[in-house]
Amino acid sequence: MTDDSFQRTDNRFRNLSSVRPTPASTPHPDFGFDAPFDRAGTGSSKWARATALGVIPMGLADMDLPGPPAIAEALERRARHRAYGYTVCDPAGRALVADWYRTRHDAAVDPDWILLLPCGPRTALRVLLESVLPDAARPQAPVLLPTPEWGGFAQLCRAAGLPYRELPLPLGPDGYRLPSGPLPRPATALLLSSPHNPSGRVWPADAVRALAARAAESGALLVSDEVHGDLTHPGHAHPVAVTTADPAHRHLVVTLNSVGKTFNCSGIPSSFALVPDPGLRARFAEALAGYGLWEGGLLEQTVQQAALREGGPWLDTLLDHLAAARTRLTDRLGPAVRSAPQASYLLWLDAAALGLPPAEARRTLLERCGLEASDGAEFGPGGRGSLRLNYALPSPVLATVLERLERLERP
Ligand SMILES: Cc1ncc(COP(=O)(O)O)c(C=O)c1O
Numbered sequence: 001m002t003d004d005s006f007q008r009t010d011n012r013f014r015n016l017s018s019v020r021p022t023p024a025s026t027p028h029p030d031f032g033f034d035a036p037f038d039r040a041g042t043g044s045s046k047w048a049r050a051t052a053l054g055v056i057p058m059g060l061a062d063m064d065l066p067g068p069p070a071i072a073e074a075l076e077r078r079a080r081h082r083a084y085g086y087t088v089c090d091p092a093g094r095a096l097v098a099d100w101y102r103t104r105h106d107a108a109v110d111p112d113w114i115l116l117l118p119c120g121p122r123t124a125l126r127v128l129l130e131s132v133l134p135d136a137a138r139p140q141a142p143v144l145l146p147t148p149e150w151g152g153f154a155q156l157c158r159a160a161g162l163p164y165r166e167l168p169l170p171l172g173p174d175g176y177r178l179p180s181g182p183l184p185r186p187a188t189a190l191l192l193s194s195p196h197n198p199s200g201r202v203w204p205a206d207a208v209r210a211l212a213a214r215a216a217e218s219g220a221l222l223v224s225d226e227v228h229g230d231l232t233h234p235g236h237a238h239p240v241a242v243t244t245a246d247p248a249h250r251h252l253v254v255t256l257n258s259v260g261k262t263f264n265c266s267g268i269p270s271s272f273a274l275v276p277d278p279g280l281r282a283r284f285a286e287a288l289a290g291y292g293l294w295e296g297g298l299l300e301q302t303v304q305q306a307a308l309r310e311g312g313p314w315l316d317t318l319l320d321h322l323a324a325a326r327t328r329l330t331d332r333l334g335p336a337v338r339s340a341p342q343a344s345y346l347l348w349l350d351a352a353a354l355g356l357p358p359a360e361a362r363r364t365l366l367e368r369c370g371l372e373a374s375d376g377a378e379f380g381p382g383g384r385g386s387l388r389l390n391y392a393l394p395s396p397v398l399a400t401v402l403e404r405l406e407r408l409e410r411p
Pocket of ligand 1: 228
């Protein structure tokens with residue numbers, strides 16, 4: 001791989017930046033979270049799951065809330081120039097990511113660790129796993145998956161033909177915990193959802209540090225999928241795995257993130273990886289290039305830079321909105337909430353405690369309340385009998401959801 005085939009930070013590209021710095025946008029005191037937000041006609045996958053008029057889809061993980069105005073403005077501005085050819089990687093993007101981690105997470109991320117990717121987190125994960133596989137070592141050591149997990153980890157292992165082993169997460173009175181004993185050995189990698197999808201649990205920093213140590217003992221790469229990490233609710237702190245791990249284990253840790261979940265733009269393929277180990281970074285970059293994925297995609301850069309540069313006030317407003325919605329729902333649903341959410345917009349519920357038949361919970365909720373949820377069975381062993389509800393909703397829709405949930409309390 002040459003420098004030119006994968007465009008790393010390099011002064012040669014400074015003057016070629018395809019995305020000019022965006023001027024500060026006008027203040028938006030109201031981001032529209034309290035008004036109805038109609039997604040009809042946008043081809044939303046989430047709304048395609050609303051099988052009948054009046055059904056509120058709460059399954060898929062994107063938000064029924066308008067995204068940051070800065071992203072729309074940046075896309076409009078860029079679209080006005082009618083050349084949409086190949087683009088180089090703007091090194092400012094790496095500095096923006098490092099600044100973001102410094103200001104939002106108090107985490108010192110070296111800009112050289114960062115890969116800016118024109119693909120979603122799922123693709124990035126799959127290619128990353130390919131790049132950590134020992135060349136001819138089959139049968140391979142398994143990939144370890146703490147479960148319940150959002151379903152994508154097991155799916156991508158199956159699709160890649162990688163053996164995997166599920167590790168059920170212990171559920172304590174205050175929610176899920178990370179596995180604390182020794183990990184199976186050998187293992188290729190451990191895929192951690194952090195914060196946890198489906199429960200919204202923010203893992204304590206010391207537990208993440210200990211897990212990184214145990215993964216290193218097993219010779220496994222800890223891949224911390226942190227796409228919900230910037231959605232940590234006020235009062236909680238998200239541990240960024242690469243800076244939380246002991247520096248001695250950092251070479252075996254990768255943090256994966258994207259602006260997709262945070263800023264409600266998952267339809268635009270984009271992600272970034274923090275890969276402290278230079279050898280792994282180079283192998284990952286080369287594997288990505290094999291799929292035609294280079295740093296510096298046109299849409300990815302436009303959206304990511306606008307979000308990280310200007311999206312902070314929108315995100316702060318969003319987090320207050322989500323935390324308020326979480327409190328209203330958890331107050332209403334009480335012990336049916338399996339693990340108190342501390343991040344993101346997902347509720348992981350015990351169907352039986354809601355009075356729903358565990359094997360038919362999703363269908364029964366849909367029929368009785370007109371609410372579409374994700375079926376826990378998709379989240380690995382232990383997920384059966386659970387439902388995942390996405391509560392990133394405008395206030396009036398949340399009020400309707402709360403009213404409809406009352407139907408569960410009636411026989
Ligand atoms: C924890 C986690 N990782 C990765 C993804 C995949 O994101 P995408 O499908 O945008 O690649 C999701 C999507 O829901 C997710 O929740």
